[in-house]
Amino acid sequence: MTRTEVLVIGAGPAGIAAATAAAENGRQVIVLDDNLNAGGQIWRGATVEKAGSSHQGNAAKRRAMTRLQQSGAQVLGGRCVFSVEASGTLQTLQETGSDSLVEQFQFDQLILATGARERFLPFPGWTLAGVFGAGGLQALVKGGYPVAGKRVIVAGTGPLLLAVAAHLAQDGAAVSSVLEQATLAQLAPFATSLWANPAKLVQGARYRGKLWKTPYRTGSWIIEAIAGSDGRKLGAVRVTNGTRTWEEPCDLLACGYHLVPNTEIAALLGCTFRGAFVQVDDAQRTSLPNVFCAGEPTGIAGLEAAMVQGEIAGLSCAGLIGTSLQKRAVVERAFARRMEKAFSLRPELRSLPRADTIVCRCEDVAFGSLHGRTSWTDAKLQTRCGMGPCQGRTCGPAVEYLLGWRPVSVRQPLFPVPLQAFCSHDERVEINQLKEKV
Amino acid sequence: MRETFPVTINGATRQIARGTTVAVAMLLAEQPCRLSVSGEPRGALCGMGICFECRAVVNGIPHRRTCQILCEQDMTVETNR
Amino acid sequence: MKPFDILIVGAGIVGSAVARECALIGWRVGVIEGGTPAGGATAAGMGHVVVMDDSPAQLALTAFSRSLWQRDSGKLPKSVEYETCGTIWVAADDEEMVEVHARREVYEEAGVETRVLTAAALANKEPNLRRGLAGGLLVPGDGVVYPPAAAAFYLAEARRLGAEFFQARAMSASQGQVLLSDGVSLVADRIVLAVGTECDLLPSLPIQKRKGHLVITDRYPGFLHHQLVELGYLKSAHKIADDSVAFNIQPRQTGQLLLGSSRQYGNEGPEAEPEMLRRMIDRAKQYMPGLENLSVLRVWTGFRAATFDKLPLIGPAAGLSEDRSLWLAAGFEGLGITNAPGAARLLVDAMLGRKSAIDAEPYLPARLMEPARLAHA
Numbered sequence: 001m002t003r004t005e006v007l008v009i010g011a012g013p014a015g016i017a018a019a020t021a022a023a024e025n026g027r028q029v030i031v032l033d034d035n036l037n038a039g040g041q042i043w044r045g046a047t048v049e050k051a052g053s054s055h056q057g058n059a060a061k062r063r064a065m066t067r068l069q070q071s072g073a074q075v076l077g078g079r080c081v082f083s084v085e086a087s088g089t090l091q092t093l094q095e096t097g098s099d100s101l102v103e104q105f106q107f108d109q110l111i112l113a114t115g116a117r118e119r120f121l122p123f124p125g126w127t128l129a130g131v132f133g134a135g136g137l138q139a140l141v142k143g144g145y146p147v148a149g150k151r152v153i154v155a156g157t158g159p160l161l162l163a164v165a166a167h168l169a170q171d172g173a174a175v176s177s178v179l180e181q182a183t184l185a186q187l188a189p190f191a192t193s194l195w196a197n198p199a200k201l202v203q204g205a206r207y208r209g210k211l212w213k214t215p216y217r218t219g220s221w222i223i224e225a226i227a228g229s230d231g232r233k234l235g236a237v238r239v240t241n242g243t244r245t246w247e248e249p250c251d252l253l254a255c256g257y258h259l260v261p262n263t264e265i266a267a268l269l270g271c272t273f274r275g276a277f278v279q280v281d282d283a284q285r286t287s288l289p290n291v292f293c294a295g296e297p298t299g300i301a302g303l304e305a306a307m308v309q310g311e312i313a314g315l316s317c318a319g320l321i322g323t324s325l326q327k328r329a330v331v332e333r334a335f336a337r338r339m340e341k342a343f344s345l346r347p348e349l350r351s352l353p354r355a356d357t358i359v360c361r362c363e364d365v366a367f368g369s370l371h372g373r374t375s376w377t378d379a380k381l382q383t384r385c386g387m388g389p390c391q392g393r394t395c396g397p398a399v400e401y402l403l404g405w406r407p408v409s410v411r412q413p414l415f416p417v418p419l420q421a422f423c424s425h426d427e428r429v430e431i432n433q434l435k436e437k438v
Numbered sequence: 439m440r441e442t443f444p445v446t447i448n449g450a451t452r453q454i455a456r457g458t459t460v461a462v463a464m465l466l467a468e469q470p471c472r473l474s475v476s477g478e479p480r481g482a483l484c485g486m487g488i489c490f491e492c493r494a495v496v497n498g499i500p501h502r503r504t505c506q507i508l509c510e511q512d513m514t515v516e517t518n519r
Numbered sequence: 520m521k522p523f524d525i526l527i528v529g530a531g532i533v534g535s536a537v538a539r540e541c542a543l544i545g546w547r548v549g550v551i552e553g554g555t556p557a558g559g560a561t562a563a564g565m566g567h568v569v570v571m572d573d574s575p576a577q578l579a580l581t582a583f584s585r586s587l588w589q590r591d592s593g594k595l596p597k598s599v600e601y602e603t604c605g606t607i608w609v610a611a612d613d614e615e616m617v618e619v620h621a622r623r624e625v626y627e628e629a630g631v632e633t634r635v636l637t638a639a640a641l642a643n644k645e646p647n648l649r650r651g652l653a654g655g656l657l658v659p660g661d662g663v664v665y666p667p668a669a670a671a672f673y674l675a676e677a678r679r680l681g682a683e684f685f686q687a688r689a690m691s692a693s694q695g696q697v698l699l700s701d702g703v704s705l706v707a708d709r710i711v712l713a714v715g716t717e718c719d720l721l722p723s724l725p726i727q728k729r730k731g732h733l734v735i736t737d738r739y740p741g742f743l744h745h746q747l748v749e750l751g752y753l754k755s756a757h758k759i760a761d762d763s764v765a766f767n768i769q770p771r772q773t774g775q776l777l778l779g780s781s782r783q784y785g786n787e788g789p790e791a792e793p794e795m796l797r798r799m800i801d802r803a804k805q806y807m808p809g810l811e812n813l814s815v816l817r818v819w820t821g822f823r824a825a826t827f828d829k830l831p832l833i834g835p836a837a838g839l840s841e842d843r844s845l846w847l848a849a850g851f852e853g854l855g856i857t858n859a860p861g862a863a864r865l866l867v868d869a870m871l872g873r874k875s876a877i878d879a880e881p882y883l884p885a886r887l888m889e890p891a892r893l894a895h896a
Binding site (some may be wrong): 041047048077080095096098118119120127129131133137138140143144145232262265358361362364388389390414 | 439470484490496510
């Protein structure tokens with residue numbers, strides 16, 4: 001059993017800021033993340049060294065990581081949280097090629113900085129090889145997938161699309177278009193609002209700079225991914241802008257519909273929610289006195305908001321109040337509201353899936369089989385939609401948008417975990433699953 | 439030079455650069471990570487351990503999320519059927 | 520509104536089976552459900568279609584019901600996942616092997632086919648069981664279904680034959696009248712309470728909640744072939760007083776493994792309890808060590824509707840209620856899935872005054888009149 005005063009879940013910008021602030025103010029801090037390295041999705045580093053890579057190290061990330069290291073907070077990567085009790089214990093699973101390790105942690109205060117994931121919406125062909133999430137393809141490229149010379153289309157919605165397109169272009173991909181479902185009119189107030197947030201303006205300009213040859217088509221969306229001549233891999237996509245429909249050939253499609261917050265741990269703990277988000281006060285405290293939350297789970301607001309909120313949460317754990325930070329947090333929340341409006345999903349996306357389009361990829365539940373079902377529970381019972389290993393994390397937000405069903409309760413284990421580790425008495429369980437094999 | 443080592447994917451051995459995730463190794467080998475319930479070939483979608491589409495058999499253990507695991511020397515990976 | 524011949528409160532597997540049985544004889548049927556159909560004990564249960572011999576009456580009803588499942592098997596849609604995988608009652612030691620032979624006689628006498636498995640035969644049938652077990656009793660006719668889909672099939676059949684479905688909570692049910700939460704009032708000659716563990720409509724129902732835990736794994740096709748239950752199951756699982764666990768594992772058609780079981784009285788909270796799970800998993804590992812490496816997807820709990828004598832309540836509510844319009848199909852404890860078709864048949868036979876295939880008397884609610892009166896004195 002590892003004991004710590006403050007336990008931070010998530011080593012993205014919010015978690016890093018939280019851990020740093022708490023540790024710099026004398027608290028003993030451990031940060032857990034299910035990814036191998038700290039940085040979260042936005043600061044995900046490449047795991048493969050590349051000769052002549054043109055990626056500039058991100059200055060903000062470098063600064064944050066250096067400060068984190070100096071603060072004394074301990075970061076433990078590759079640990080997936082599968083059970084947690086508000087009374088102050090938590091269990092993680094760490095998997096390598098051949099072993100699993102289960103560890104228990106005890107904490108006085110918990111900071112949830114669990115970030116967000118991409119929202120996926122089903123469309124015909126989205127299960128073909130060559131179709132990825134937008135952030136998904138970016139993550140794979142950072143994990144060593146070469147895209148140089150590949151024709152890539154980036155599509156969906158949200159500010160992430162440009163970041164992904166820029167990253168892919170820098171890696172040598174031929175990004176042939178970026179398709180944003182939101183209309184220009186919808187985006188304009190958001191773009192203008194960037195003036196009120198200068199840091200974001202700089203970020204936005206940088207994305208566009210790397211992509212000066214790539215068309216950024218607003219009000220356009222993918223209606224189908226079409227297999228190439230071999231029938232198995234992506235060959236083209238069918239695109240529409242509502243009046244005209246056309247085909248664009250491509251090797252890879254990176255498609256994601258903005259972000260949904262990772263709030264499973266907060267839900268399991270019983271934190272109060274406001275809509276889809278965890279409710280927090282000015283000190284980032286949730287409805288539970290020893291649980292704080294920062295970043296995307298409190299509202300999709302991006303990098304700066306995550307860092308500000310993280311710092312507030314960290315200071316709160318150390319018994320301090322960050323008054324000036326709270327003012328910045330208010331500005332960021334306003335930004336979040338504008339962003340939400342700008343990238344709100346168009347209703348036409350609801351009519352993309354055909355009866356045979358897979359909605360739940362774990363259980364291969366087709367859209368048509370949800371017809372006549374009355375609720376998420378009913379659909380789960382009768383079709384197994386959302387009952388597979390991802391536990392509805394992928395199809396849940398899609399079904400919520402398509403059919404308006406709110407997801408139901410979250411249960412332990414939060415992720416699939418070996419039976420041996422589940423409910424074990426032992427403080428540390430090392431599982432060599434190869435031992436039994438011949 | 440980047441360091442590489444052998445990894446066996448569905449019976450064929452290939453050199454993989456250190457730091458490559460298993461999900462990417464499957465893409466490089468053009469092998470699906472798993473066959474879905476209805477038999478469709480599938481591979482990584484989210485790339486961040488959420489969607490479970492990249493599950494494969496790693497060193498004989500089924501249902502491993504390959505986007506969260508780095509390749510190791512002499513690892514064997516098979517499509518999860 | 521024209522009166523119904525029958526109103527059925529509860530669209531779990533039992534209520535749905537009763538609805539189909541009544542629709543088949545041409546009655547005007549109404550089914551009332553406040554929650555998700557099949558969302559209660561039906562959804563929480565294992566779906567083991569099993570002949571149980573803990574009493575002659577239980578043996579008769581389960582054997583009769585199983586024969587109805589077998590008769591229907593050709594009509595069941597694929598989603599019901601009916602499979603005659605058989606049950607193996609696993610004997611850990613020689614003492615339990617003696618029990619295997621005794622049991623075989625009881626089953627054979629009731630016309631239920633069985634086969635005694637030696638240690639070697641058991642290992643051959645289920646290689647993932649640990650070595651050193653004494654053997655087992657195979658009941659080849661037992662099977663597995665996916666209960667929510669089975670209930671949905673019964674309800675769909677009933678509706679196809681004209682039954683009406685009301686998605687509303689029954690606020691009261693008496694003297695042939697059911698008042699719904701949406702203000703609608705329905706009238707019928709008979710009302711059947713098929714309410715699982717929810718007894719608010721008739722508080723004198725002598726039913727207690729008995730909590731159970733289940734664990735389901737990821738897909739491991741080929742790991743398990745039969746439903747396996749430890750032979751000590753009746754000993755360990757059917758004691759009324761204490762919390763107990765027993766090794767009970769089921770192969771789903773999906774390749775998933777469904778692992779049970781636990782029994783508890785007195786805890787009516789739905790939360791999964793780590794201590795019970797730990798005991799359950801430890802028990803299972805004693806029989807199947809390889810389970811420990813399999814991945815757990817989900818854990819849930821449910822409540823069995825238990826009666827004092829572990830037999831269901833099938834028939835008129837006479838004795839428990841003065842109301843002559845009330846009938847019961849309740850209190851199935853852990854055998855609601857198995858017994859749903861048999862119970863539906865017995866109930867309709869009783870309503871029509873038809874002779875039943877088995878003696879219905881042991882299940883008549885009136886038998887519990889005395890304990891019920893005592894409990895409410």
